[in-house]
Amino acid sequence: MIFVDDKEIVIPGDVLADEEYHSGRGTFREDNNICSALVGLVAIRDKKISVIPLQSKYIPKRGDVVIGEITDIRFSMWNLDINSPYSGFLPASDVFGKEKRELNKTFDVGDVLFLRVVDVDEVKKVKLGLKGRGLGKFRGGILINITPTKVPRLIGKKGSMINMIKDETHCDVVVGQNGVVWVKGEPSMERVAEKVIKMIEEQAHTSGLTDRVREMLSELLGNETVSEDDETSEDEEKSFEVDEKTSEYEGTSSKEEDTPEEEEENGEELIQ
Amino acid sequence: MIIIITDSNLSTGTEASARADGRAFNELRPFKIEAGVLERADGSAYLEIGGNKVLVAVYGPRELHVRRLMQPNKAVLRCRYNMAPFSVDDRKRPGPDRRSTEISKITSEALIPSVFLEKFPRSTIDVFIEVIEAEGGTRCAGITAASVALADAGIPMRDMVVACAAGKSNGQVVLDLSEVEDKEGEADLPIAMMPRTGEITLLQMDGHLTADEFEKAMDLAMDGCKKLGEAQKKAIINRYGE
Numbered sequence: 001m002i003f004v005d006d007k008e009i010v011i012p013g014d015v016l017a018d019e020e021y022h023s024g025r026g027t028f029r030e031d032n033n034i035c036s037a038l039v040g041l042v043a044i045r046d047k048k049i050s051v052i053p054l055q056s057k058y059i060p061k062r063g064d065v066v067i068g069e070i071t072d073i074r075f076s077m078w079n080l081d082i083n084s085p086y087s088g089f090l091p092a093s094d095v096f097g098k099e100k101r102e103l104n105k106t107f108d109v110g111d112v113l114f115l116r117v118v119d120v121d122e123v124k125k126v127k128l129g130l131k132g133r134g135l136g137k138f139r140g141g142i143l144i145n146i147t148p149t150k151v152p153r154l155i156g157k158k159g160s161m162i163n164m165i166k167d168e169t170h171c172d173v174v175v176g177q178n179g180v181v182w183v184k185g186e187p188s189m190e191r192v193a194e195k196v197i198k199m200i201e202e203q204a205h206t207s208g209l210t211d212r213v214r215e216m217l218s219e220l221l222g223n224e225t226v227s228e229d230d231e232t233s234e235d236e237e238k239s240f241e242v243d244e245k246t247s248e249y250e251g252t253s254s255k256e257e258d259t260p261e262e263e264e265e266n267g268e269e270l271i272q
Numbered sequence: 273m274i275i276i277i278t279d280s281n282l283s284t285g286t287e288a289s290a291r292a293d294g295r296a297f298n299e300l301r302p303f304k305i306e307a308g309v310l311e312r313a314d315g316s317a318y319l320e321i322g323g324n325k326v327l328v329a330v331y332g333p334r335e336l337h338v339r340r341l342m343q344p345n346k347a348v349l350r351c352r353y354n355m356a357p358f359s360v361d362d363r364k365r366p367g368p369d370r371r372s373t374e375i376s377k378i379t380s381e382a383l384i385p386s387v388f389l390e391k392f393p394r395s396t397i398d399v400f401i402e403v404i405e406a407e408g409g410t411r412c413a414g415i416t417a418a419s420v421a422l423a424d425a426g427i428p429m430r431d432m433v434v435a436c437a438a439g440k441s442n443g444q445v446v447l448d449l450s451e452v453e454d455k456e457g458e459a460d461l462p463i464a465m466m467p468r469t470g471e472i473t474l475l476q477m478d479g480h481l482t483a484d485e486f487e488k489a490m491d492l493a494m495d496g497c498k499k500l501g502e503a504q505k506k507a508i509i510n511r512y513g514e
Binding site (some may be wrong): 009011012013014015026028030035037038040053054055056057059085086087123124145149205 | 314315332333334335344347384388392393394397423424425428429430431455466467468469488504505508509511
């Protein structure tokens with residue numbers, strides 16, 4: 001027996017189905033019933049019933065790529081805020097190897113980095129690393145926070161949504177799985193991108209979103225008088241430069257593609 | 273000879289006298305719940321019931337910096353119930369007092385059974401309840417709104433928590449006491465429950481009730497909770513309305 005429809009909004013405690021179904025994410029079993037633990041949308045796959053949350057906090061998972069801000073420098077590591085209940089740390093050895101160097105000369109408090117979660121231990125210490133393609137420090141740009149569960153929706157199927165924003169606004173956009181989005185481009189374009197991203201967050205659970213995003217983009221960009229200020233000089237265009245000391249792998253362009261590819265698999269999880 | 277006529281028998285209600293505000297014995301005050309009213313909080317709710325206006329903000333799960341409070345296997349749920357100085361007729365001295373400290377404690381204890389705290393070890397969930405206007409029954413209003421705010425923050429829960437009071441006023445067992453009924457009445461019985469399982473998470477009593485009256489008051493309060501539970505659900509769904 002099932003008591004709800006697919007894609008229906010449920011609240012905590014709602015009875016979804018009885019024991020002939022399997023309890024998936026966002027649900028729990030009680031007295032032979034499967035109940036929702038969250039505010040979210042019901043997703044039924046075969047005999048598995050789960051609830052996709054409409055709001056959540058990022059819980060670090062090994063292998064995720066996240067955007068973090070340095071909050072503290074300790075003797076041999078940096079502490080980072082990764083928009084989560086658990087703060088992360090980046091060991092100096094990961095950046096310098098065996099060499100000893102001054103930490104604050106490399107990264108200072110307030111710097112924004114693109115990192116990988118190397119390990120999460122049983123006391124929820126989140127170890128971060130910079131080894132990997134495209135990881136490193138961001139220069140300039142703005143940060144936008146969205147709910148982590150809406151990250152797959154922002155990226156879209158095979159990065160369709162994010163690429164549309166990139167193409168239309170000529171901004172560099174990087175999405176961390178912790179719901180932090182970094183945008184860099186012309187200041188006016190950054191604002192357009194921010195508006196669009198916020199709109200996607202708000203309406204992530206509705207259908208036909210891609211069309212509305214396209215509409216909104218053309219509307220916002222149509223109003224812009226196309227004034228190509230040459231103030232954004234050449235070197236700024238290479239915005240996605242990674243701190244060379246820290247990154248073992250080089251390659252400046254197309255790093256942004258990294259994230260969408262990795263999250264492709266999750267892209268379908270949110271209701272299209 | 274002077275005959276004094278009281279209007280106690282003039283009401284058409286099945287139960288003896290009408291209440292000061294003309295409600296039936298089992299009628300709640302008019303209420304309204306709204307979810308997601310604050311921009312910066314992780315979850316929030318606004319609730320009005322009768323003359324009560326309550327605003328709740330939830331932050332978390334977030335990092336807990338007070339090491340001695342940290343639980344290695346679960347999150348801690350901290351509550352702060354606060355009354356605005358202008359929320360009552362005589363200005364209330366700002367800041368926590370004995371009463372609000374007690375209500376903060378019982379609120380967190382009423383909410384804890386519903387929350388899956390074990391999903392967020394070593395973190396904290398903070399609930400801030402601000403009473404903007406008070407007219408009797410603010411602790412219940414606070415708990416009901418706090419549960420909506422927790423759900424809005426995306427915190428996993430076994431069930432919603434709803435709170436409602438019943439009591440005895442003018443010799444009659446009634447639902448949802450107003451300020452006058454609470455002050456001049458014989459007893460006040462606030463309860464909080466999880467409507468699906470019927471589990472009671474808060475039960476307090478002030479005054480005297482016989483065993484029969486207590487049973488009756490409990491039944492009334494539980495019915496009231498179920499009605500409020502519907503409104504909670506509507507409030508959350510409206511937030512993501514079509």
